[in-house]
Amino acid sequence: MVDTKAPEKPHLLQPVLPGHTKDFLIPTAFFKYLNGRKCEQALLRSSRGGEPWPVKINGRRILEGWEEFAAHHHLHVGDFVVFRYEGDLVFDVTVFGPNSCEKEY
DSSP, X not given: OOOOOOOSSOEEEEEOOTTXXXXXXXXXXXXXXXXXXXXXXXXXXXXXXXXXXXXXXXXXXXXXXXXXXXXXXXOOTTOEEEEEEEXXXXXXXXXXXXXXXXXXX
């Protein structure tokens, strides 16, 4: 039997593809976990530590703030980014390199 209960803290895994350092497209299927909240801004908390990164969202795209986040975390094509939704439009973000290991900074 398949458990259909929604995860308490859903995760989103996204590969870094060409152009993904300019903006980030949130998959449509993930919006069901936001319980209908209108998304205009969010906070990204990095496994790297430091202050949360405020970002602006337009539709499904994370725009303002994403390019700086990507540069600060040295995102490159072939990396993977894991977002864990903590609620209230706050995401904990962990970056993995193409070797499947968490990036160390």
